[in-house]
Amino acid sequence: MASQAQRSASSRTVPARPNSAFRQLRGRLSPGEFAAAVRRAAREIGEQVSCDARYVGRVESGEIRCPNYAYERVFRHMFPGLTLPDMGFAPRETVRGRGARTGAASLAIDPDHRDTRIQNCEESDVLRRAFITGGPAAALGLAGLCPPAHAPFPPSATVPGPRTAPGARAGATEATAVEEAVRRIRLLDDRHGADGLYHRAAQPLRAAYELLDAGVQRRAVYDRLHAGAGELAISVGWLAHDSGRFDDARSHYTEALSTARVCGDAALEAHAFCNTAFLARDAGRPREAVRAAQAAQQAAKRLGSPRLRSLLALREAGGWAGLGDRTGCTQALTRAERLFAAGPGDHDPEWMSFYGEAELAGLTAQCWSALGEHGRAADHARRAVARQDPHFTRNIALFSTELAGNLAAGGAAEEAAAAALRTLALLEQVRSTRIRTMLDGVATALRPYRSCGPVADFLRRHRAAGAPTAHRPV
Template identity: 30%
Template sequence: MIEEAGFSHAGLARRVDQLGLEHGLDLRYDKTSVTRWLRGQQPRGATPALIAEVFTRRLGRRLTAQDLGLDACAPVYAGLEFAETPQEAVDIVASMWRKDNGPQSELRRIAFTPAGLVVPSRDWLIGRTDERVARDGSTLARPDTATGPPSGSATSAAITGAPAPGAPGASPGSPLRGPAPGVPGAPTARSTAGTTGTAPTIGRVPIQSRRPPVAVEPPYTDPARESRPTLRVGRGDIAAIRAVGDLFRALDHAYGGGHARQALVRYLESEAEPMLRGRYGEQIGRALFGAVADLTRLAGWTSFDIAAHGLAQRYFVQALRLSQAAGDRALGGYVLVTMSQQAVHLGHGREAVQLARVAQQGVGTAVPPVVQSLMHAAEARGHGLLGDVRSCTTALVRAERALAAARTGDELPSWARYFDEAQLSDEFAHCYRDLQQWRTAAQHAEKSLRLRSPAYARSRIFCRLVLATARLGMGDLDEACTMATDALRAAGEMRSARSLEYVRDFHRRLTPYRGSPVARAFEETARQAGVI
């Protein structure tokens, strides 16, 4: 594998150290460390997953720690897999729903991983819609009875009589290298002449379709689920899922993501999963995957709003994969826009721009003007964060032109109906705030607040704090603090960590004015509210 990737021992160690820094880890590996790994020493902690990501980036295909012969000790990339089949995608996301439903879910503490954005967005862009998603009698066999246990597993060894990896009599090997060639138990390959010979083992990677998802429960492990009668999914079920999505979207806008997020995840586990594992034809199946993809994206969005950023990222990736099974490129593009918005919030401007551009490239012009507009606006936000005035302005102009081309009565997916003139003005205000063009930012924020419905209470809080920041930049300290205080009180009524982060951002910008009575009054109000 090292030879295939073209790494020296020192080069591999250096790249693992660099990737570790992206995750706040000071690893300090060197060429001696790599030599130890090749001799069989297992790296600890998150390192196996980091090594796998280094090889993934170099070779351009997703590799796991298990593929390299390493123990996956930490779920750094768990949930970020872009599944190869629709049913593998169901297994991954259903496992996430179940784990997320616990009161002390570890998933909510997983860190956001910028490196985990690359492979899913690329696979979505170049991938094709799955040929088949229908589930009838011929597709409901359990994987372990239909195809047998995975080769190389302990179960396989018991059946075939071959020793399992690591068992007495198993062939010697080491991480990154595989079993030693020419010894009993080493894998063999068919030669071009049709004879059997010893296969080269350095650089061999298990067939991707056989790899298990990282840190995800195997499918069909719950006896209670197996005992349920198989559901026949119909159009009424799809309509119900979409209605649930509209309900939770409205709750999120009005009260924050923390208000009903857990109920949404429970619905996905208790209602959506049995449908995905039920019986349906091709047309109903596509619609089902699309409806569940939309709800899974919303589960990610509400997780994002409570600052569970790693969990949100993983829900977004799985929603992206489900949208591909649905054959819904527009929805997939919107998921990427959502990922771009999260990247902006976390300060990753470059990644935000890339995600928005992948979305645009993936959908082309085959989407309504409103959808095109929101994609250009997402790109503009990334440029604004990077301070790129020219690129930001260009993207905003494209967004404005696209929205102007929309017509009353255009058929829109439910997830795009929020994007109107008020929302576009809000995007303008955020961009110009980031570019420190305060007067222009204030004008667009004021316009957005005039047009914005009270139903979008959280968005109004964001915009009021953007306006307060713009007023502060213009030198109007009293007005800025008055606006921010009003927004602070409204944020206290929301279950939204992002709302409080906007308040804290304004508080940080008050640093040069801390001696002012009005600034001290705002700080005291924020402290009493527990925001700072």
Template identity: 35%
Template sequence: MDRRAFLGDTIGVATAAGLPAPAGKLSAPGRRGAVGTAHLLELRQGLRSLYHLDNAYGGGDVRSLAVRHLCRIRRVINTAQYPETIGRQLQLLAGETAEHCAWLYYDADDQDQARRYWGEALTTATMLRDASLKILVLASLSMQASYEGRPRDGYDLARAAQDRAARFGSPSLQSLLAAREARALSLLGDETAARRRLADSMRLAEHTDRGRPAPEWADFHGPAELDYAQGLLYTEIGHHDRAVQFLRAALDHQDRTYGRNRALYRLTLARSLVNADDVDEGAQHAVQSLGHLEEVESGRVMRRLSEVVDLLDQVNAASARDAAEELREYVHERSAA
């Protein structure tokens, strides 16, 4: 796959979606011109467009656009004139964009850079005393801690986010955070507590018509995420047959606009199928994932692909050998592109 061509296409999609071209100028009346609501909305639409691109294509190539968008916001903050109310919104937008940069680096599997941007976002949230941004950052740091094999930190961070979220009265947000707690608890080996918190998460998700709506950044949380969380829980405790049931449901429920998640879910399903001794179907799903991977640039997804290849190499079956060879050839071609 031609990565330069992909990045060019990505920038084109960003422009079509409403994200200002990276080298362009903010439509302000001059370098020192006054910034108003229209300019703020333009910058916010740029961040929203980055969310859409990430959902579809993953964080690998999109992160460079996000970093440039953050630089643009910083430039406006430091060179333009605006009233105090606009200034606070610009600072908040910078914090939200830094958080999204962190997420994109996390997805690209560059965890040090992710930590750097999450630290910047948390500083902004603290400075502005913005509880919503602080909850988002704590939830994200919890996710990263669990991913990096620090489940105790993951649990403590999720609890800290949950404590702050309680006053918001949003069942959907509380459901997401309970799922983060459950993930950390399962990695800690506390199956009983993990099951309990995941059940809480599912119950809360059934009452999204009550209380306040979740913030926009939590829109991804729904049936597919909960099925996936349940599948991961059964994977951790070695019940691969049960994991397969939920991972199938996660893939079926996942909105097709989330291209990166569909690739990750299919590979995770393939892994569980092989572990459940359904090697032929597992190999089939692994090969089918290549169609998703042609559109996605995600370090996390490529790591999962490597896990599946290693697992197939351990299986004495023709379907496993053929699939592993095809996947390995794909990885080699992609690395050489």
């Protein structure tokens, strides 16, 4: 016999209505042909959807009342200018959040992952409550990652609890919580690297998008939540990038870019392209790095921040260096230095707090190193180490490793070993697969000089630290 809850849920079942608007969009294509067109469109924008004729049939029958975000982006790409209602779908707010979990409405969203849908809905609700009532640190579980001597945040940075009743639409408090989560993640990453943060940071990212799904009270809050969720996606993408999970990073950056496009946020778009360019360079796709950096500069033109455009020019320079194009690299470096000299401004994005003289020198060093000019690269890397703010422990370790690598390539083995030993000491605080992998390369380059005392000392300590580390679980 059905329980009272089951009978109640059944009485609230929303009957499916055929989606005639979407059927018209399919035109004369068969469901299979249309599904193939959807998959092609997804590849064009970097999405992955498993669309087939059965999925198309379920949409047209009304079984899927609203697609998930990935399908939404693909459909918007295929049919520019059309909204979800224009395509015959129900508004997202009517099928997501608490209202969606009544009867058949709990299955109204595209159930591509139907085996985990109910579990994810329940988990998302728990995450959202933890995120709002306990603040982002509670949702992340960040406190255990920091040495006791380094309290990561002062009490004044604690995010207040929500002023809205359970089930109410998101307001300014929730937007503030998302923004604060971004700041906290960045601060911890600056000090301790990405490896221990990545999986935990994915939780508030899901919670942020759930807040958007639940609905927003005012347009200003809607804009803040979209920007905050996009910045959070970029932060989580960077943690994946720095911990060697390039595919995950690409997915998160694509999510951020899609969010930027949906809400028309040029600043978020520039940031997403900036990180995409950096990832492409590190993943061995220099031409993509150039294109992404140029797209970022296009988005940044109307933002009024020379410092941002300087960083984006450096991203482009890195791509040209990877292609071995000395002229293109030099031109981009010159542009980056000129824009940097304009100084900081009121329109500089908050996330660019790391970009100062040290970062300029460090990224320039990377370019010259890629072009094979290791002496010149070492000079810039040395300057980067000397000028780095002590707060940015991860970057000090990075630039020290770059210095060691270029010195080793230039035959200055003893100085290279000294710089590498400084990195080893910093890696007691910093967990970054990217830096550890670079240091493994330094060790390989120094092995021919192992008869030298300082080099032997570094190699011994490097072995004791457990190298290689590129695939060490985190």
